[in-house]
């Protein structure tokens with residue numbers, strides 16, 4: 001049994017907690033959140049769990065093998081370091097940090113100690129995207145030339161979350177930038193545009209709520225990422241890989257496939273899955289499964305902390321590109337010690 005501490009009892013911490021409780025190979029020993037009500041509310045599902053308002057206490061406790069860091073982004077680096085120093089494996093939510101230098105420093109710290117850490121880029125574990133990735137790897141559509149990702153949130157996150165999120169590219173697009181790296185390999189150039197068109201309160205905090213990023217890979221292939229913070233018809237998550245001999249597409253998903261045809265409408269289906277907790281439910285379970293299987297084999301699988309830093313570099317470049325209205329070159333980088 002892998003003994004797990006979940007740090008952060010908010011939206012994503014709740015999902016991880018439920019998955020840890022449901023998985024046969026894990027047991028939840030600690031739950032930490034400075035907000036004791038949030039921690040206690042979640043702990044009701046796990047009567048034997050120890051609850052603390054001190055995240056580091058949970059992350060370093062003797063009866064913990066692995067820590068899931070699901071707290072606000074600015075807390076990630078210190079928690080990763082504390083957990084790794086105590087010999088724990090870590091699954092950390094994206095992004096590592098909002099500051100690239102701190103993220104790089106964390107990567108070096110973990111590498112120097114031979115730490116085991118995985119980034120929560122859960123979309124790599126979505127069954128549909130994973131099937132497409134495997135098919136691409138098998139050469140089913142020939143040489144990949146273009147990747148198109150459309151990712152629109154159902155609705156704006158709470159304003160206090162957005163204020164501390166680091167901006168749309170670091171908070172939201174970072175998932176898609178990781179997908180671009182996963183499908184296309186190293187990215188050499190990023191060009192971004194964006195606007196505040198959905199809610200003026202987002203503009204007031206200096207952010208955009210819609211944007212497009214074009215990322216060019218070393219291979220010559222190009223990824224186009226389209227993001228928006230609100231979508232009237234549900235959570236819009238589509239992906240298309242276009243190759244020299246074919247194309248692979250992931251369509252939006254709905255809770256059922258029932259179609260209703262009436263006098264004035266044809267083939268009407270239910271709304272798409274509401275939001276990330278529903279659409280990516282399977283991905284969070286498969287992510288946890290990969291993490292704990294890796295711990296058992298003493299080799300935590302990708303996405304690695306290096307992948308986390310690389311995606312943050314691209315998000316930062318997108319932010320720079322937005323400001324200067326031009327392309328930003330991405331220097332090559334390699335994991336420490338290679």
Ligand SMILES: NC(=O)c1ccc[n+]([C@@H]2O[C@H](COP(=O)([O-])OP(=O)(O)OC[C@H]3O[C@@H](n4cnc5c(N)ncnc54)[C@H](O)[C@@H]3O)[C@@H](O)[C@H]2O)c1
Nearest residue numbers: 008009010011012033035038055070071072073075093094
């Ligand atoms: N992979 C995904 O799909 C996904 C989705 C949402 C959020 N996230 C990431 O997860 C993290 C948390 O996001 P959320 O939406 O769950 O936020 P949230 O605001 O819903 O929850 C955060 C929780 O952390 C607690 N907290 C505050 N300071 C803490 C500390 N020092 N240590 C421990 N807990 C602390 C808060 O009290 C709150 O309960 C962010 O980094 C975010 O980018 C990832």
